[in-house]
Structure formats: C-alpha cells, structure tokens
Amino acid sequence: xxxxxxxxxxxxxxxxxxxxxxxxxxxxxxxxxxxxxxxxxxxxxxxxxxxxxxxxxxxxxxxxxxxxxxxxxxxxxxxxxxxxxxxxxxxxxxxxxxxxxxxxxxxxxxxxxxxxxxxxxxxxxxxxxxxxxxxxxxxxxxxxxxxxxxxxxxxxxxxxxxxxxxxxxxxxxxxxxxxxxxxxxxxxxxxxxxxxxxxxxxxxxxxxxxxxxxxxxxxxxxxxxxxxxxxxxxxxxxxxxxxxxxxxxxxxxxxxxxxxxxxxxxxxxxxxxxxxxxxxxxxxxxxxxxxxxxxxxxxxxxxxxxxxxxxxxxx
Numbered sequence: 308x309x310x311x312x313x314x315x316x317x318x319x320x321x322x323x324x325x326x327x328x329x330x331x332x333x334x335x336x337x338x339x340x341x342x343x344x345x346x347x348x349x350x351x352x353x354x355x356x357x358x359x360x361x362x363x364x365x366x367x368x369x370x371x372x373x374x375x376x377x378x379x380x381x382x383x384x385x386x387x388x389x390x391x392x393x394x395x396x397x398x399x400x401x402x403x404x405x406x407x408x409x410x411x412x413x414x415x416x417x418x419x420x421x422x423x424x425x426x427x428x429x430x431x432x433x434x435x436x437x438x439x440x441x442x443x444x445x446x447x448x449x450x451x452x453x454x455x456x457x458x459x460x461x462x463x464x465x466x467x468x469x470x471x472x473x474x475x476x477x478x479x480x481x482x483x484x485x486x487x488x489x490x491x492x493x494x495x496x497x498x499x500x501x502x503x504x505x506x507x508x509x510x511x512x513x514x515x516x517x518x519x520x521x522x523x524x525x526x527x528x529x530x531x532x533x534x535x536x537x538x539x540x541x542x543x544x545x546x547x548x549x550x551x552x553x554x555x556x557x558x559x560x561x562x563x564x565x566x567x568x569x570x571x572x573x574x575x576x577x578x579x580x581x582x583x584x585x586x587x588x589x590x591x592x593x594x595x596x597x598x599x600x601x602x603x604x605x606x607x608x609x610x611x612x613x614x615x616x617x618x619x620x621x622x
Contacts, residue, residue, distance in 0.1 A: 308612065310609040311352065311356065311609055314356060314359070314365075314368075315348065317355065317369060318352060318355070318373075318376065318377070318380070319345065319348065321377055322342055322343065322345075323343075325342070327339050333413055334413070334416060334420055335420075336409075337405045337408070337409050337413055337414060337417035338424070340405065341384050341387075341405060341417075341421070342380075342381065342384055342421075344402065346384075346400055348380060350376070350379045350380055350485040351379060351485065353486050353489070353507065353610070354375060354379060354485040354489035355369070355489055356609050356613060357487070357488075357490045357503055357610065358492055358493045358495075359606065360503075360602070360604060360607055360610065361490060361493050361494070361606070362493040362494075363606070367493065368493060371432075371433055371492045371493050372432075372488075375429060375432045375438050375489065375492050376485065377428050378425045378428040378429035378432075378442065379425070379442070379485040381424055381425040381428060382421070382422060382425035383481060384421060385419075385421035385425065386453070388405050388414055388418040388421065389414075389415070391406060391414075392404075392406045392411055392418075393457065394536070394540065396536065398533060405417060405418075432492060434491060434492050434494075438488050438491060438492065441488050441491065445480045445481045445483070446481075448476045448477075448480040448481075449476065449477055449480060451477075452474065452475070452476030452477025453477055455469075455473040455476065456473055456477055456543075459473065459542075459543040460541060460543065462543065463563060464548070464551050465543045465548055466548075467545075467548050467552075470544075470545065474512060474515040475508065475511070475512060478512075479507070479508045479510075479512050479514075480511070481511075482507045482508075482514065483504045483505070483507030483511060484504070484507070485507065486503050486504065486506060486510075487503055487504040487507065489503075502601055503598070503602075505598045506598035506599050506610075509591045509592075509594040510591070510592070510595040512591045513588050513591035513592045513595065513618070516545045516584065516588050516591065517618075517620070519537065519544035519546055520545075520581070520584045520585070520588065521534075521621070522534060522535070522536055522538075522544070523535065523538065523544075523546055523575065526621065534568075535568040538566060538567075538568050540566075541566060545587060546575060546580050547562065549578075549580060549583055549584070550578050551563075553578045553580075558577065558578070561574050562574055588618070589618075592614065592618050596611065596614065
C-alpha cells in the first residue's frame with residue numbers, strides 16, 4: 308500500500324504543479340477544471356506501478372515513466388470530455404460536465420487541446436520513440452471503440468462478442484497501453500511488457516463491465532454520476548445484452564422498448580443479471596491476475612494489490 312500511496316501522490320503533485328496559459332481563459336479553464344478534479348488517476352498509477360516491477364529506484368521510475376503516465380491521463384480525460392458531449396451527460400465525478408458548464412463548442416475545443424497536450428507531454432519521455440507507437444495505437448483504438456459504441460445504440464440487439472470487442476477498444480486498450488508503457492519506459496524485456504499488456508487488457512475489460520454494473524446497481528452518491536444513465540439511453544451493456552439473451556417474450560419487450568429504470572431493473576432482477584455480471588467481472592480479474600503471476604516476480608505485489616482494490620470498488 309505504501310508504494311501505491313507514494314506514486315498516487317507523485318501523480319497528484321505533477322498535476323497540481325502544471326500551469327496553464329492565462330488566456331484564452333475559455334480554452335484553458337475547462338482543461339484545468341477537468342484535470343484538477345482528480346478522479347481515480349488509475350491509468351498513470353498503473354503505469355508507474357508497472358515500471359516499479361522492473362526498477363526499484365523510485366527516482367528512476369519517475370524520471371523515465373512520469374511523462375508517459377501523465378500523457379495517458381490527459382488523453383483519457385480528453386476522451387471523457389468528448390464522450391460526455393456525445394452522451395449528453397449532465398454530470399461527471401459528481402460535478403457538472405464541461406459542456407454543461409461552458410457549452411458544447413468550448414467543450415469540443417478544450418478537448419481537442421487536451422489531446423494535443425497529451426502528445427506534447429509524451430514527447431518529453433526519454434524513450435519517446437518506443438512509447439509513441441504504443442500510445443498512438445491505443446489512441447486510435449479508443450476512437451474505434453467509441454464509434455462501435457455509438458453504432459450499437461442504433462441496434463436492437465448486439466452479440467456479446469461484439470460488445471467485448473468494443474470495450475476492449477474503448478476502455479481496455481488505453482489501460483493496457485499505460486501499463487505496457489510504464490514497463491517499456493524503464494527498459495523491461497519485451498516479452499514481459501507484452502504480458503503486462505495482456506494483464507492491463509483483461510483488467511480493462513473487468514473494469515468496464517464493472518462500470519456497466521455500477522451504472523445500474525451502484526449508488527449515485529459514491530459512483531459520481533446519475534445511476535441508470537445506460538438504461539435511459541438504451542445503451543448496449545453487458546447487462547442488457549445478457550438479459551436479452553435470457554429473456555422471455557414479455558421481458559424482451561420491456562428491455563427493447565422501455566427506458567424506465569425501475570421496469571428494466573425488475574427484469575434484470577428476475578433474470579439474476581447482477582449475479583451473472585459479477586461472475587463475468589471476476590473472470591476477467593482472474594485472467595488479469597494470471598498474466599501477472601506468469602511474470603513470476605514478487606515486485607508485482609503492488610499491482611495485484613491495486614487490482615484487488617479495483618475489484619471491490621463502488622465508484
């Protein structure tokens with residue numbers, strides 16, 4: 308836990324020290340608002356913890372890995388900013404979203420600037436040439452995943468394998484890239500970097516399905532956004548896709564036509580969707596752990612500890 312807390316503080320310190328230009332305020336105020344909020348800072352922390360598996364000197368970990376870690380976090384927040392516009396989401400992390408607070412056009416422009424800023428920060432990394440292809444691949448995959456997500460909203464039913472492909476692109480790829488980049492930044496062997504990528508990929512899949520679960524069964528006070536948004540929007544989630552496969556005709560009609568939270572949750576409960584979803588989450592967490600164990604390195608303990616924390620999260 309000490310290592311997790313230490314690198315968490317390093318990430319927060321780096322963001323607190325960053326100074327934005329004073330003008331135009333309409334461009335930089337939304338960026339400051341977004342990045343100063345904190346959130347889980349999960350991706351940069353995982354990146355630094357990954358680096359620490361192969362480099363025990365924390366000063367060297369920070370020197371070699373911090374810029375890549377911060378770049379991933381800036382890029383991730385840029386995607387959230389634009390994602391909130393596409394979803395017309397009113398809140399994020401318990402606060403007004405940028406487009407609600409400043410308007411849609413400023414939110415689009417500030418998001419664009421954040422994407423550019425992420426590449427600028429990444430360029431300061433000592434191993435930029437090796438890190439850039441990993442980062443760039445993840446960046447385009449996030450966009451591909453978002454496109455699939457939007458297309459799925461127009462479909463009455465989506466196959467589970469297509470959904471898993473979508474969340475691998477939209478969520479898991481950036482998490483996996485962050486973890487691999489941390490290892491690459493400190494010169495870890497390529498085969499171990501690849502195993503860490505697979506760890507991150509499965510962790511990301513578990514994380515997204517868990518997000519689906521919390522959107523229906525979480526607590527809005529701790530989750531940081533309104534519960535039931537996925538149901539209201541008719542989004543294709545693990546819960547909805549699984550329910551549609553198990554539903555009888557009456558239940559299927561409700562799932563297909565209703566956007567009423569209580570009606571849809573009642574069907575989920577009849578089909579035991581919460582339990583099925585938890586089993587799926589656990590499956591991917593266990594697969595992630597298997598890839599960590601394959602490294603056969605005691606230095607992975609902080610990563611395993613943080614994975615366990617994510618497994619039991621409520622927000």
